[in-house]
Amino acid sequence: MNRLYKFLILVPGVLLLACTTKPKQQPQQEERDSVTVVMSDHPITNRLYAELDSSEVYDDSILYGYWFKPHEASAVNIFFHKDNTFEFKYYIVQNDTTIIDVVKKGTFTIGEADVNKTRVITLVADDGWNDGVFNGKIKYKSNRTHYYLEDKESGLYLVKGSD
Numbered sequence: 001m002n003r004l005y006k007f008l009i010l011v012p013g014v015l016l017l018a019c020t021t022k023p024k025q026q027p028q029q030e031e032r033d034s035v036t037v038v039m040s041d042h043p044i045t046n047r048l049y050a051e052l053d054s055s056e057v058y059d060d061s062i063l064y065g066y067w068f069k070p071h072e073a074s075a076v077n078i079f080f081h082k083d084n085t086f087e088f089k090y091y092i093v094q095n096d097t098t099i100i101d102v103v104k105k106g107t108f109t110i111g112e113a114d115v116n117k118t119r120v121i122t123l124v125a126d127d128g129w130n131d132g133v134f135n136g137k138i139k140y141k142s143n144r145t146h147y148y149l150e151d152k153e154s155g156l157y158l159v160k161g162s163d
Contacts, residue, residue, distance in 0.1 A: 069157060089104075
């Protein structure tokens, strides 16, 4: 009888708490170019929608925007701005025990496309590329389905996304 009594007291209390909790705040919506854009609380998403047209955010045939390494998006990513500046975040592993986070900022230029629709993006970091991991050049390639960024020497492979 004691267990039944506790059950009858606890269940309505839990249900009451569940019903009175505050709902999650809904993302803001903004009208842009006749398209409703959902604004989130994430800083990368906010920067993307502030700087790019809504059709450019996920279009990987447009270099400008946010590119990341799959499964390591928070550790390895690059943001290409329309004013030809970039912010590049990656890391260096030293002696298999030490991880050094690197954040580089600078400017970039886009080379002419070759017959395979590959372009070389040259990144000039404000403080140079003196870490021995990345030399400042990455290829902007297409495999007929989508575009991606690749540097085989450093092992970089980046795809476009929002966050």
